[in-house]
Amino acid sequence: MLAVTGAFASRWLDGRMRHARPRKRREGREHAVRKGGACWLLHGRRNTSGLAIVLILLTNDDGIYAPGLAAMERALVSLGDVCVVAPATEQSGVGHSITFLSPLVVQEVFEGNRFRGWAVEGSPADCVKLGVAEFCPRRPDLVVSGINGGLNAGINVLYSGTVAAAIEGAFFEITSVAVSLEYDPHADFDRAARIACHVIRQLLARKGPAPQLYNLNIPLAALAAVPGAETRRRVRVVPMGVARYGEAFERRVDPRGRRYYWATNEPPPPAGEPETDLSALAKGWVTLTPLDFDLTKRAVLAEMEDWGLDLPELS
Numbered sequence: 001m002l003a004v005t006g007a008f009a010s011r012w013l014d015g016r017m018r019h020a021r022p023r024k025r026r027e028g029r030e031h032a033v034r035k036g037g038a039c040w041l042l043h044g045r046r047n048t049s050g051l052a053i054v055l056i057l058l059t060n061d062d063g064i065y066a067p068g069l070a071a072m073e074r075a076l077v078s079l080g081d082v083c084v085v086a087p088a089t090e091q092s093g094v095g096h097s098i099t100f101l102s103p104l105v106v107q108e109v110f111e112g113n114r115f116r117g118w119a120v121e122g123s124p125a126d127c128v129k130l131g132v133a134e135f136c137p138r139r140p141d142l143v144v145s146g147i148n149g150g151l152n153a154g155i156n157v158l159y160s161g162t163v164a165a166a167i168e169g170a171f172f173e174i175t176s177v178a179v180s181l182e183y184d185p186h187a188d189f190d191r192a193a194r195i196a197c198h199v200i201r202q203l204l205a206r207k208g209p210a211p212q213l214y215n216l217n218i219p220l221a222a223l224a225a226v227p228g229a230e231t232r233r234r235v236r237v238v239p240m241g242v243a244r245y246g247e248a249f250e251r252r253v254d255p256r257g258r259r260y261y262w263a264t265n266e267p268p269p270p271a272g273e274p275e276t277d278l279s280a281l282a283k284g285w286v287t288l289t290p291l292d293f294d295l296t297k298r299a300v301l302a303e304m305e306d307w308g309l310d311l312p313e314l315s
């Protein structure tokens with residue numbers, strides 16, 4: 001288990017205590033405990049140094065049955081207690097959508113006798129909201145979203161349900177990490193999860209100023225064991241690329257003669273300078289990008305303060 005120490009740890013843990021509030025016992029939770037839901041039995045557990053054990057809220061956008069989520073869960077148990085709240089069905093590309101016009105139906109998911117988590121008929125952001133507000137036995141210390149099947153780099157970050165879940169975690173001022181692996185139908189998610197866990201462990205051990213939001217991408221090349229290869233030893237910390245991907249739609253005709261379009265999967269834009277997540281990933285680096293969700297363009301904001309924009313006289 002990860003022992004969190006230093007100033008960052010105390011701020012982190014204090015922050016958690018401040019936000020912690022008594023939670024009512026709920027029918028579903030008791031049911032989970034009865035069925036052997038370890039997550040809840042470990043509530044309030046401390047390690048040998050007396051430090052609270054890290055509570056991790058794990059979600060994704062590929063759905064609760066996705067292999068990437070299972071691999072991430074297997075790896076994260078070495079860091080702390082894992083609470084899984086994930087979409088019931090695949091939500092890739094839904095971005096930061098939320099559900100409020102319809103109810104969020106939730107079902108407990110078991111693997112044999114073992115309670116795995118909650119399947120939410122909603123978006124990844126819904127899962128994080130519900131996870132923090134309802135299902136975690138206390139405020140989580142960390143939100144992990146993934147492992148996504150497919151990279152989430154460049155402007156795809158803004159379409160990504162995987163990244164949106166991490167952003168939602170950051171809204172709660174919880175350190176959050178989105179994890180994505182380059183698409184491969186036979187992807188070795190367990191290997192990728194080992195990489196992700198190793199990086200997350202280092203991020204948590206940093207005496208950072210405040211909870212942070214990170215986007216971690218793992219190219220398939222990084223899974224290959226190439227002793228001595230430079231790209232195997234370091235994580236590349238890079239900004240998000242903002243070049244537009246090629247847009248293409250295949251035009252087709254359905255059996256009733258109606259025209260329809262299907263977006264094709266265009267390759268990322270060619271890599272330029274300076275280095276971005278896209279160019280570093282193309283070279284086989286594991287990339288890490290700190291993100292922020294404040295979309296204000298500060299330079300223009302400052303300029304606009306002098307514009308003296310006014311409103312019409314309304315009679």
Ligand code: MN
Nearest residue numbers: 061062092148
């Ligand atoms: Mn996905």
